Amino acid sequence: MSNIALTRIQREFKEVIKSDEVKNCQIKLEPFEDNFTHLKGEIIGPPDTPYQGGKYTLDIVIPETYPFNPPKVKFLTKIWHPNISSQTGAICLDILKDQWAAAMTLRTVLLSLQALMSAAEPDDPQDAVVATQFKQHPEIFRSTASFWAYVYAEAPRNEKMKEYEEKLKQLQEMGFHEKNSRITALSSKNWDLQAAMEFLLP
Amino acid sequence: MEIDDDLLANSDAGTEDDDEFVELAPEQTSAMDGMDPEEFPYDVLALEQVVTLMVDIIKEVRNVVEIPATTTRILLNHFKWDKEKLIETYYESDPDRIFADAHLISPSRKVAIACSKREIKPRYSVKENGEYVCEICYASVPEQLMSGLECGHRFCISCWTHYLTTKIMDEGMGQTISCAAHNCDILVDDETVMKLLSDSHVKLKYQHLITNSFVECNRLLRWCPTPDCGHVIKGQYVSDKPVTCRCGHTFCFACGQNWHDPVKCSILRKWIKKCDDDSETSNWIAANTKECPKCRSIIEKDGGCNHMVCKKCRFDFCWVCLGPWEPHGSSWYNCNRYDEDEAKRARSAQEKSRAALQRYLFYCNRYMNHMQSLKLENKLYASVRDKMEEMQKHNMSWIEVQFLKKAVDVLCQCRQTLMHTYVFAFYLRKNNQSIIFETNQRDLEQATEQLSEYLEREITQEVLRDIKQKVQDKSRYCESRRNVLLKHVHEGYENELWEYLDNI
Ligand SMILES: [Zn+2]
Ligand SMILES: [Zn+2]
Numbered sequence: 224m225s226n227i228a229l230t231r232i233q234r235e236f237k238e239v240i241k242s243d244e245v246k247n248c249q250i251k252l253e254p255f256e257d258n259f260t261h262l263k264g265e266i267i268g269p270p271d272t273p274y275q276g277g278k279y280t281l282d283i284v285i286p287e288t289y290p291f292n293p294p295k296v297k298f299l300t301k302i303w304h305p306n307i308s309s310q311t312g313a314i315c316l317d318i319l320k321d322q323w324a325a326a327m328t329l330r331t332v333l334l335s336l337q338a339l340m341s342a343a344e345p346d347d348p349q350d351a352v353v354a355t356q357f358k359q360h361p362e363i364f365r366s367t368a369s370f371w372a373y374v375y376a377e378a379p380r381n382e383k384m385k386e387y388e389e390k391l392k393q394l395q396e397m398g399f400h401e402k403n404s405r406i407t408a409l410s411s412k413n414w415d416l417q418a419a420m421e422f423l424l425p
Numbered sequence: 426m427e428i429d430d431d432l433l434a435n436s437d438a439g440t441e442d443d444d445e446f447v448e449l450a451p452e453q454t455s456a457m458d459g460m461d462p463e464e465f466p467y468d469v470l471a472l473e474q475v476v477t478l479m480v481d482i483i484k485e486v487r488n489v490v491e492i493p494a495t496t497t498r499i500l501l502n503h504f505k506w507d508k509e510k511l512i513e514t515y516y517e518s519d520p521d522r523i524f525a526d527a528h529l530i531s532p533s534r535k536v537a538i539a540c541s542k543r544e545i546k547p548r549y550s551v552k553e554n555g556e557y558v559c560e561i562c563y564a565s566v567p568e569q570l571m572s573g574l575e576c577g578h579r580f581c582i583s584c585w586t587h588y589l590t591t592k593i594m595d596e597g598m599g600q601t602i603s604c605a606a607h608n609c610d611i612l613v614d615d616e617t618v619m620k621l622l623s624d625s626h627v628k629l630k631y632q633h634l635i636t637n638s639f640v641e642c643n644r645l646l647r648w649c650p651t652p653d654c655g656h657v658i659k660g661q662y663v664s665d666k667p668v669t670c671r672c673g674h675t676f677c678f679a680c681g682q683n684w685h686d687p688v689k690c691s692i693l694r695k696w697i698k699k700c701d702d703d704s705e706t707s708n709w710i711a712a713n714t715k716e717c718p719k720c721r722s723i724i725e726k727d728g729g730c731n732h733m734v735c736k737k738c739r740f741d742f743c744w745v746c747l748g749p750w751e752p753h754g755s756s757w758y759n760c761n762r763y764d765e766d767e768a769k770r771a772r773s774a775q776e777k778s779r780a781a782l783q784r785y786l787f788y789c790n791r792y793m794n795h796m797q798s799l800k801l802e803n804k805l806y807a808s809v810r811d812k813m814e815e816m817q818k819h820n821m822s823w824i825e826v827q828f829l830k831k832a833v834d835v836l837c838q839c840r841q842t843l844m845h846t847y848v849f850a851f852y853l854r855k856n857n858q859s860i861i862f863e864t865n866q867r868d869l870e871q872a873t874e875q876l877s878e879y880l881e882r883e884i885t886q887e888v889l890r891d892i893k894q895k896v897q898d899k900s901r902y903c904e905s906r907r908n909v910l911l912k913h914v915h916e917g918y919e920n921e922l923w924e925y926l927d928n929i
């Protein structure tokens with residue numbers, strides 16, 4: 224790791240730890256191992272969104288040329304969002320690509336990701352299936368996203384989830400044992416049981 | 426290409442030479458000898474000279490339109506360096522529209538909107554006991570080591586240098602580098618970039634990036650195709666003439682390919698496209714190993730000479746046609762001509778297409794073969810150099826042994842010409858002139874293979890004095906055969922004697 228990168232990361236750590244957001248338990252940052260090239264971030268799903276109350280873990284890799292090139296960030300917690308891959312956690316966000324600026328910090332990255340969770344940009348999608356649902360069936364999108372938040376990110380439960388759990392159970396009884404694929408199939412097919420079944424068949 | 430500077434160390438004593446450019450072994454300037462009587466006037470420009478040319482045009486435009494230099498450069502790119510059109514459009518329509526089209530911010534508005542309306546605002550440098558804190562590296566630095574543009578964002582000079590270097594070297598950005606602050610669109614102008622960079626490598630790359638579209642839009646300028654060379658040839662008019670860069674590379678001014686006399690640019694382009702499309706078959710042809718036609722053991726080609734001797738069964742054969750070598754040395758050398766009559770015998774459609782493929786393979790095989798040999802001749806420069814040293818120990822003077830290097834030069838030129846004669850021949854319709862051409866081609870090819878054989882094999886066996894005469898005679902003969910061939914083709918062009926096959 225270059226000198227600038229190391230100094231920067233160490234300083235940024237202190238900055239994040241002292242920040243108001245950490246005090247309010249909005250964001251968290253810790254090293255994966257003992258070095259500063261691989262970090263673990265955490266953000267809380269912002270209020271008034273389907274992700275409210277969820278805890279999202281992020282994988283952050285600091286490149287050798289940091290801060291002149293952006294950190295490589297992806298979601299480790301599964302999430303249903305137009306700009307984040309529901310399968311790999313890859314993120315489509317301008318500041319992690321060409322709009323990165325050397326004066327930005329990990330704190331600004333974490334806050335920008337929170338902002339992205341509040342305001343998706345479906346015209347620049349990372350996950351085409353989610354983006355289509357977002358545009359065509361906004362209601363289903365919201366309930367699906369909060370269901371994912373409940374299942375994967377420890378967000379609170381709500382009424383709608385009973386119906387979804389019922390459909391998942393039906394699929395399981397048909398012999399589809401893998402939970403994540405059942406969730407993905409139903410989510411992708413707008414919770415249409417028949418379509419999800421066909422989707423899962425080889 | 427391998428570089429062989431030792432060989433040139435002696436012969437080059439007189440020339441002015443900057444260390445940056447190591448000359449390649451073959452003395453490329455002689456490639457033009459006897460090829461064309463009329464000189465093609467051109468200059469070789471270093472990158473700085475190209476920048477100067479470009480800056481002059483920018484100045485001319487700025488005399489009329491008062492906008493910053495770097496903005497003018499980007500606008501000129503947008504107008505493909507047609508300055509009249511830029512000025513005309515600038516005055517006849519809305520300048521703001523032009524800036525928007527070129528993805529630029531109008532210079533009059535830019536300071537006002539320098540800082541963004543986004544929620545994450547860049548923070549400004551904080552003073553800490555008289556010093557500034559750089560927002561990038563967090564180091565505390567005195568004011569004179571901070572730098573910034575009219576937007577007010579300031580970072581330490583070392584961070585600026587890092588930032589610009591990353592943009593230029595990693596992202597290949599040159600057209601528009603904006604301020605390092607987030608969401609700040611203020612452009613770093615060319616002068617500032619050059620001032621903040623210290624590594625000459627990065628500087629060169631930047632100059633290359635900013636002049637690239639200027640050169641590509643200008644028909645009288647052409648980049649030297651050698652990777653990382655950075656020189657530009659400036660011609661007085663566009664013509665398919667050979668030009669030699671300061672790095673030693675000779676290429677066609679009109680199309681940028683390696684010098685390809687006698688074939689025309691358009692035909693060569695067609696051929697290269699065909700070869701790319703058929704790359705699988707040609708890859709197979711280009712393979713460097715073949716089976717001995719007699720005992721089937723694998724033979725690797727390690728020199729340019731087509732006379733192969735199987736290490737196992739001692740069979741002498743021709744690498745190109747796999748036939749016995751014996752006839753190749755005599756007058757009825759017959760390895761260059763594809764028998765069209767034989768091909769005509771193919772009747773059914775299937776046979777026809779197979780015949781077409783075989784015809785292509787025939788020419789491609791020979792084309793690739795000379796190209797491959799040409800690459801291998803670089804090894805020959807090394808062995809010839811050893812020989813030259815040895816000869817100097819045997820009472821021959823330095824001057825007296827130069828004939829050997831000269832002979833390798835001739836060999837390379839002949840291979841280069843022969844290679845392209847097969848492209849020419851592939852598209853050529855058979856007529857009386859084409860038969861003369863094929864005879865010339867055959868003679869040159871035969872002589873070239875003999876010269877190659879002398880230089881590669883016999884040189885190690887024969888008595889020194891004898892070999893000098895033999896090599897000199899043969900290389901003179903090759904040169905004259907090459908001139909005869911080229912002259913004949915050129916006359917054919919002038920008198921419109923060549924007819925081309927269509928739809929191949
Ligand atoms: Zn700095
Ligand atoms: Zn700025």
Ligand SMILES: [Zn+2]
Binds near residue numbers: 671
């Ligand atoms: Zn060059």
Ligand SMILES: [Zn+2]
Binds near residue numbers: 677678680682685689
């Ligand atoms: Zn050309």
Ligand SMILES: [Zn+2]
Binds near residue numbers: 736
């Ligand atoms: Zn053999």
Ligand SMILES: [Zn+2]
Binds near residue numbers: 753
């Ligand atoms: Zn042959």
